[in-house]
Amino acid sequence: MNNAEAKFILQGYRPNGTDADDATFTAALEQAKNDPGVAEWFARQRAFDAAISAKLAQIEPPADLRAAILAGGRVSGEARQRSWWNRPAWMAAAAGIAVMLGAGVVLWPKTAGAFMEFAVADAKMSAIHGGHGHENNTLQEILNSPDTKLGQKLPINFANLHETGCRTISFRGHDILELCFKRNGVWFHAYFARKTDFPNVAKNTTPVLQDRGSIAIASWTDEEHVIVVVSKTGRRNLEALL
Amino acid sequence: MSSEIFTQLVDAHYTPLFRFALSLTKNPSDAGDLTQQTFFIWAKQGHALREEGKAKAWLFTTLYREFLRIRRRGERVSALEDLGPIESDPPAPEVDVVTGMDASLVVEALQEVDEVYRVPLTLFYMQDLSYKEIAEMIEAPIGTVMSRLSRGKAQLRAALARKEAGARGKVVAFQPNTARKQS
Numbered sequence: 001m002n003n004a005e006a007k008f009i010l011q012g013y014r015p016n017g018t019d020a021d022d023a024t025f026t027a028a029l030e031q032a033k034n035d036p037g038v039a040e041w042f043a044r045q046r047a048f049d050a051a052i053s054a055k056l057a058q059i060e061p062p063a064d065l066r067a068a069i070l071a072g073g074r075v076s077g078e079a080r081q082r083s084w085w086n087r088p089a090w091m092a093a094a095a096g097i098a099v100m101l102g103a104g105v106v107l108w109p110k111t112a113g114a115f116m117e118f119a120v121a122d123a124k125m126s127a128i129h130g131g132h133g134h135e136n137n138t139l140q141e142i143l144n145s146p147d148t149k150l151g152q153k154l155p156i157n158f159a160n161l162h163e164t165g166c167r168t169i170s171f172r173g174h175d176i177l178e179l180c181f182k183r184n185g186v187w188f189h190a191y192f193a194r195k196t197d198f199p200n201v202a203k204n205t206t207p208v209l210q211d212r213g214s215i216a217i218a219s220w221t222d223e224e225h226v227i228v229v230v231s232k233t234g235r236r237n238l239e240a241l242l
Numbered sequence: 243m244s245s246e247i248f249t250q251l252v253d254a255h256y257t258p259l260f261r262f263a264l265s266l267t268k269n270p271s272d273a274g275d276l277t278q279q280t281f282f283i284w285a286k287q288g289h290a291l292r293e294e295g296k297a298k299a300w301l302f303t304t305l306y307r308e309f310l311r312i313r314r315r316g317e318r319v320s321a322l323e324d325l326g327p328i329e330s331d332p333p334a335p336e337v338d339v340v341t342g343m344d345a346s347l348v349v350e351a352l353q354e355v356d357e358v359y360r361v362p363l364t365l366f367y368m369q370d371l372s373y374k375e376i377a378e379m380i381e382a383p384i385g386t387v388m389s390r391l392s393r394g395k396a397q398l399r400a401a402l403a404r405k406e407a408g409a410r411g412k413v414v415a416f417q418p419n420t421a422r423k424q425s
Contacts, residue, residue, distance in 0.1 A: 009388065011392045011395065012387065014369045018369060018372070019373075022372065024373075024384075048395075048399075049366075049395075051337050052398070054341070056261055056352070056368060057261075058345035059260075059345055059346075061257055061277070062274055065256060065260060065277065065278070066256055069278050069281045117246075118250070121246070122250055169250075169253060170253065
């Protein structure tokens with residue numbers, strides 16, 4: 001592979017390093033390591049790409065878009081004609097979603113299991129989630145470390161993690177922090193909830209493993225948190241972290 | 243599909259979908275509509291998707307196809323062959339200049355990139371999809387995606403340089419007027 005080929009391929013290398021394990025980039029990355037010219041170009045390229053990605057990530061949707069999607073309403077009061085909004089099928093589907101949402105609130109089980117099911121469903125939707133910030137990265141490094149065992153005390157500062165960019169999702173009105181980590185080439189999803197938000201969850205400092213088909217879940221508590229780790233690659237990979 | 247899953251699906255993806263839609267439509271209101279329409283299609287059809295892990299790619303693909311469908315027919319998309327060779331090192335603002343730019347200005351620059359390059363480029367910068375997933379989505383060979391990324395970045399650099407120069411020009415032009423009003 002010559003330098004021009006290496007640069008061509010590395011154009012597609014995402015700045016967050018998600019593609020590090022993709023074999024397509026292996027030879028080109030090697031070229032960047034060995035050739036100072038390619039290395040300098042690649043460093044500049046990644047810095048530029050990261051800067052653009054960061055800017056794009058600052059763009060927020062309109063405040064009411066989420067509610068509008070869920071309720072099937074319109075984004076704004078502008079009377080722009082969109083033929084598909086006026087279709088009876090859309091109105092029926094929107095109404096159906098609204099009914100489902102209403103029913104869902106009533107039917108949600110009032111057990112800790114619901115939090116686990118929520119975590120499993122969230123993990124299923126994406127291979128790797130995003131998250132950033134110093135606190136996020138520090139905790140991720142600890143979880144990435146082969147010396148870290150599930151169930152051991154983790155330095156979780158919930159407020160700091162939330163405020164500095166750790167991915168936060170909402171479950172029943174409570175903030176849940178989610179952080180992906182990688183061990184032995186496999187990604188895991190860790191979910192952290194405040195114990196005060198789930199007072200009915202029994203204290204259990206030893207991780208308990210459960211299976212949902214090909215998905216395995218480990219759950220435990222510490223003094224302040226309920227913690228769930230989800231593996232989409234089965235129980236054996238999760239057991240290796242115990 | 244349960245309401246809980248649908249809500250999670252919306253929470254997980256509506257923001258990146260909106261950003262992608264904004265790069266396509268160049269208009270926040272249309273981008274919001276397009277994002278909603280995508281979830282509407284999911285509500286009608288998405289339950290048939292057996293692998294939930296593919297939901298993200300499905301949503302992005304659906305949004306893109308819906309955009310193409312809605313767009314006025316006959317609009318011409320620039321073909322690769324219409325444009326010259328890639329500039330080897332087009333002038334570009336330094337990274338710290340980009341970092342200091344307003345996000346909306348960067349998005350404006352991105353929107354100036356030809357659509358054929360902008361689609362894979364936006365998806366690349368959102369970092370949600372790999373180049374392979376982008377290739378599947380736009381139904382193009384992987385080499386074509388790489389090529390479009392390369393050309394798209396070149397156009398983006400040029401657009402950013404123009405924005406930066408424009409911003410500097412505005413500041414310079416403003417000062418004498420202000421001085422005159424004050425005197």
